[in-house]
Amino acid sequence: MNRGFTLIEMVVTIGILAALTAVLMVTLDPLGQLNKAQNSNREQGLTAVKAALEEYISDQKCYPVSLTFGSNLTVSGKTYISLPQDPNCHKGGWCYIYETDGSTCPQWYVIYYSLQQTNTNLTQQCPLATQQNCLPPNMLSTKYNSCFTSEDYNCSYISQHDITPLQ
Secondary structure, three states, X not given: OOOOXXXXXXXXXXXXXXXXXXXXXXXXXXXXHHHHHHXXXXXXXXXXXXXXXXXXXXXXXXXXXXXXXXXXXXXXXXXXXXXXXXXXXXXXXXXXXXXXOOOOOOOOOEEEEOOOOOOOOHHHHOHHHHOOOOOOOOHXXXXXXXXXXXXXXXXXXXXXXXXXXXX
């Protein structure tokens, strides 16, 4: 008497395991969880950047003319912050963008970034979107769906300058 599995029993068992795996993958959504974790890291890092920029303007009376994300923001030996970079920057165009009025002593800034697979719209992610004629002309055609700003900013300047993604 054979005590092994028949071919039909094996196919049914594999089918049940495949169905359970599919249900588990849909329920757990590992890619969605990874995106949420990366979005959380982005927002935590950029919250720290915002705090460092407020300390910087308090000390220097201007915001930095430019920022190089992925390096330190240091002036006269004082390091304000090790600037984070988007986890997907090296994958083509998700790098953070820092914009000011271009003067030698900027009094406002905007940082553009992208959250992945969000169910919220741009107006919930970027204060510029709540004001008429305040978004850069090409923002809706870029990957950037989020931003944060200093307390004051210049809508007329912003609305006349495209976002230039760094790669």
